[in-house]
Amino acid sequence: MTRAPDTGLILIFRGTHQVLSAEKRLKGGGVPLRLIPVPRRLTSDCGLAIRIPFDHRAPAREILSRARLFPQSAHLPRADGEYDLVSL
Amino acid sequence: MAKAVGDAILRAGNPGRSGHALSIRSARDLFVARERLAELFGCADSSRFVFTENATVALNQAIKGVLRPGDHVVTTSVEHNSVMRPLRRMEDGGVRVTVVPAGKDGVTEARNVISAFRKATRLVVMVHASNVSGALQPVDAVVAAAHRRGILTLIDAAQTAGAVPIDLSTLPVDLLAASGHKGLLGPQGTGFLFVREGVPIVPLIEGGTGSRSESDHQPEFFPDALESGTLNSVGVAGLAASLAWILRKGVGTIRRAEVVLVGQLLHGLSRIPGVTVYGPADPAHRGSAVSFRVEGIDPAEVGARLEKRSGVLVRAGLHCSPNGHRAIGTFPIGTVRVSPGPFTTRAGIATFLSALRKIRGPSA
Numbered sequence: 267m268t269r270a271p272d273t274g275l276i277l278i279f280r281g282t283h284q285v286l287s288a289e290k291r292l293k294g295g296g297v298p299l300r301l302i303p304v305p306r307r308l309t310s311d312c313g314l315a316i317r318i319p320f321d322h323r324a325p326a327r328e329i330l331s332r333a334r335l336f337p338q339s340a341h342l343p344r345a346d347g348e349y350d351l352v353s354l
Numbered sequence: 355m356a357k358a359v360g361d362a363i364l365r366a367g368n369p370g371r372s373g374h375a376l377s378i379r380s381a382r383d384l385f386v387a388r389e390r391l392a393e394l395f396g397c398a399d400s401s402r403f404v405f406t407e408n409a410t411v412a413l414n415q416a417i418k419g420v421l422r423p424g425d426h427v428v429t430t431s432v433e434h435n436s437v438m439r440p441l442r443r444m445e446d447g448g449v450r451v452t453v454v455p456a457g458k459d460g461v462t463e464a465r466n467v468i469s470a471f472r473k474a475t476r477l478v479v480m481v482h483a484s485n486v487s488g489a490l491q492p493v494d495a496v497v498a499a500a501h502r503r504g505i506l507t508l509i510d511a512a513q514t515a516g517a518v519p520i521d522l523s524t525l526p527v528d529l530l531a532a533s534g535h536k537g538l539l540g541p542q543g544t545g546f547l548f549v550r551e552g553v554p555i556v557p558l559i560e561g562g563t564g565s566r567s568e569s570d571h572q573p574e575f576f577p578d579a580l581e582s583g584t585l586n587s588v589g590v591a592g593l594a595a596s597l598a599w600i601l602r603k604g605v606g607t608i609r610r611a612e613v614v615l616v617g618q619l620l621h622g623l624s625r626i627p628g629v630t631v632y633g634p635a636d637p638a639h640r641g642s643a644v645s646f647r648v649e650g651i652d653p654a655e656v657g658a659r660l661e662k663r664s665g666v667l668v669r670a671g672l673h674c675s676p677n678g679h680r681a682i683g684t685f686p687i688g689t690v691r692v693s694p695g696p697f698t699t700r701a702g703i704a705t706f707l708s709a710l711r712k713i714r715g716p717s718a
């Protein structure tokens with residue numbers, strides 16, 4: 267499967283507080299990340315999501331499950347603009 | 355604090371409603387303040403702190419969100435009207451209310467509260483420190499006893515949050531309400547309700563939360579469950595700044611300083627002829643509110659003279675707590691109330707006492 271350039275894993279959380287909480291924990295654990303607007307294709311929410319490099323998914327999974335902040339879903343962008351649902 | 359509010363007003367976006375930079379800044383202000391509240395009160399999960407306009411809204415949310423017809427609720431005779439009026443309203447709707455009387459010093463005995471528990475008791479509501487007599491209430495003992503019996507507890511910490519240490523990691527209270535603009539030194543229009551995980555509570559207000567927008571049902575996760583509509587993120591930015599100051603200083607340090615000042619105040623007042631002071635004699639048994647009366651002069655007149663002659667601002671009257679005044683025998687005239695805070699100095703108290711000593715004299 268072809269991936270879009272600048273691919274990263276997009277993590278969707280329940281609410282803004284959970285996004286910012288996850289951001290704080292991931293940063294504290296040395297996971298590079300960006301806050302991005304939730305892509306409209308993924309949910310109808312007007313909020314924020316977190317994008318992390320795909321190869322940081324193991325430490326991210328570890329940090330977020332310890333903090334009980336597991337994302338609702340994780341997505342990988344495809345070259346055609348769609349997203350694959352993946353597990354974190 | 356004022357600078358933080360000013361900065362926030364200049365850049366406020368709607369928190370959590372959009373992915374643009376301004377919206378994120380506002381959402382961050384809320385997040386940072388929440389994290390600081392959680393740190394201040396010893397709670398690992400900041401999502402359990404819900405922002406409200408003031409303590410009154412937090413108390414209404416707690417009381418009306420938990421009690422149902424047929425439930426029994428226990429409270430004390432020294433509660434503020436922001437507790438009593440919602441409880442009286444609930445009483446009309448079939449909730450039974452027991453009001454446990456406090457002693458003349460404004461302190462409610464824990465054993466009297468505990469012996470009012472019944473099978474149907476759902477909730478105990480208790481002020482941490484009375485805003486009339488200043489009396490600290492035995493919340494530790496009552497909360498522990500209620501917790502053992504599976505009864506929910508709500509503490510009104512309007513007078514103590516930021517001024518008297520409260521540790522949610524050791525005090526198993528279910529709900530805690532406070533204002534942002536008193537001991538937490540934040541701006542008016544801020545307050546919070548802490549809801550412990552697992553406590554069943556129904557929102558008082560439903561609406562937009564910026565989350566789950568595809569659903570027309572209120573989300574059940576916190577803080578969104580109880581935070582609908584655009585929040586006062588500008589005020590909360592100010593609260594975040596004052597919380598940082600309190601965390602640096604330490605509530606223990608603030609408390610020790612206030613106990614000394616209250617001691618100085620009580621001692622000085624006790625030596626002025628014709629002045630009666632209410633509440634516990636020991637400053638360690640009270641918050642910082644000190645209520646007194648000057649024989650033969652109406653409290654409002656005492657207040658006006660103090661302001662005119664010494665610039666000291668006091669609050670005279672019933673302090674929105676007729677029950678608190680009935681308990682200590684000062685209803686309906688009320689009292690004059692002064693409350694030292696973290697910026698009060700010994701010299702400030704001395705100025706106040708000297709103005710009060712001359713209260714009967716002609717104006718200068």
Ligand SMILES: Cc1ncc(COP(=O)(O)O)c(C=O)c1O
Pocket residue numbers: 407408409410411434436481483484485510512513532533534545674
């Ligand atoms: C004990 C007590 N409870 C509740 C309140 C209500 O606080 P707020 O004005 O923030 O709603 C006050 C404030 O006067 C208070 O002293």
